[in-house]
Amino acid sequence: MKKIILKKNKIFSVKKNLFSIFNLNNWNIVKISGKDSKKYLQNQITSNINFLKKNKYIFCGHCNYQGRIISTLIIFKKNNDYFYILRKSICNIQIQAMKKYSVFFNVKIKKYNKCYLLGIFKKSSCIQLKKFFKVLPNKQNPVIHKKNITIIFLNFLKKIFLLISFNKNLDFLKNKFTKYNFLNDEKKILFMYIKKNIPIIEKKTSLLFFPQEINLDKFKKSIDFNKGCYIGQENISKIKYKNLNKNILSSLYCRDENSINSIFSPGNFVYVKIKKSWIKKGTLLSSVIINKITYVQVVLNYVFKIHDVYKINNFYFKNLL
Structure with missing residues (x-):
C-alpha cells in the first residue's frame, strides 16, 4: 500500500x-x-x-x-x-x-x-x-x-x-x-470555485441574493427564461428583461499574513472607501487560506466591481482577477 x-x-x-x-x-x-x-x-x-x-x-x-x-x-x-x-x-x-x-x-x-x-x-x-x-x-x-x-x-x-x-x-x-x-x-x-467565480452558497448567505447577483446566468443553461413557470421565475425574469441587477460576484485576496488568524465567515460585510468613509458595499460568501494568502468570494455592488482596495474584518483586500 x-x-x-x-x-x-x-x-x-x-x-x-x-x-x-x-x-x-x-x-x-x-x-x-x-x-x-x-x-x-x-x-x-x-x-x-x-x-x-x-x-x-x-x-x-x-x-x-x-x-x-x-x-x-x-x-x-x-x-x-x-x-x-x-x-x-x-x-x-x-x-x-x-x-x-x-x-x-x-x-x-x-x-x-x-x-x-x-x-x-x-x-x-x-x-x-x-x-x-x-x-x-x-x-x-x-x-x-x-x-x-x-x-x-x-x-x-x-x-x-x-x-x-x-x-x-x-x-x-x-x-x-x-x-x-x-x-x-x-x-x-x-x-x-473562488478563482473562477463559481458561487458558493452557505446557510448564512441563503436567501440574500437573486441568481443574477451571484453570476448564475453566466453558466450555460443554469437559468432558463423560456421553460415556463417555476418558483421565483417572475422576479428572476424581471431582473433580466428590465436590467435591474445591481450586484456582481467577485474574487478578492489579502496578502497580510495576520489575516490567516482572522475568522472570515459567510455574511461578513465588505467595505469600500468613499471619500473619507468606509461604506458597506458587499457581502462575503466564502473564504479559504492557501499558502498564507486569504482568498474570498464576495458579492459587490456593481459600481465597485473594480476598486483599489476593499476592507473585510479590518484587513485590506484587492481584486484577484
Whole structure:
C-alpha cells in the first residue's frame, strides 16, 4: 500500500502535484425519486430539467418565491432517480424548502446518507483512474455511471473529477493508486470555485441574493427564461428583461499574513472607501487560506466591481482577477 500524505493549507505546483485526492466532507447529496420527480424538479429549479440527459449534469439554483437563491445545485440522473450536490451547511434548510409542496406529487426527497464523495485533481489522474474505469467522463459526456459509482467531470472547474459511491467506501481508490496520493481537505476545490467565480452558497448567505447577483446566468443553461413557470421565475425574469441587477460576484485576496488568524465567515460585510468613509458595499460568501494568502468570494455592488482596495474584518483586500 502506498503512503497517503496529508497536506493542509498548501497548493502544490503542477510539477509537484502528480495526483491529489480531496475528501469533500462539507458537501451533501440529496436524492429525489418517484414518478413525478422530473415534473417536480422542473417546477422548483432555475434550469430546464428536460435538458438533463443521463450522461450530463446541470448547475442551477433553487429559489424561494421572491426569486432569491436558497442554494446552488449540481444535478445529475442515475437510472430513474435524480441526485443533486450542495453545501452541507444549507442542506437541511434546502430539503425542507424542496419538500414544501411534495405532498401533492408522487415524489420522495431525502438526504442520501449512504454515500461517499471524493474530488480528484490533475490531468495525470486519468492514467490512474483508467486502472479502475475503462471509460472516463469528458467535456462532451461529463457523467459516467459504473455499477454503484458515478464519476462527474466538472466542466466549469476543468481537471476536476467527482467520484460518488452509493454503497461502498472509496478508501480502496485512495489506497491502491500508484506513486503518492496527496490527501487534502476541500481547500483546493474551494480555491478554484473562488478563482473562477463559481458561487458558493452557505446557510448564512441563503436567501440574500437573486441568481443574477451571484453570476448564475453566466453558466450555460443554469437559468432558463423560456421553460415556463417555476418558483421565483417572475422576479428572476424581471431582473433580466428590465436590467435591474445591481450586484456582481467577485474574487478578492489579502496578502497580510495576520489575516490567516482572522475568522472570515459567510455574511461578513465588505467595505469600500468613499471619500473619507468606509461604506458597506458587499457581502462575503466564502473564504479559504492557501499558502498564507486569504482568498474570498464576495458579492459587490456593481459600481465597485473594480476598486483599489476593499476592507473585510479590518484587513485590506484587492481584486484577484
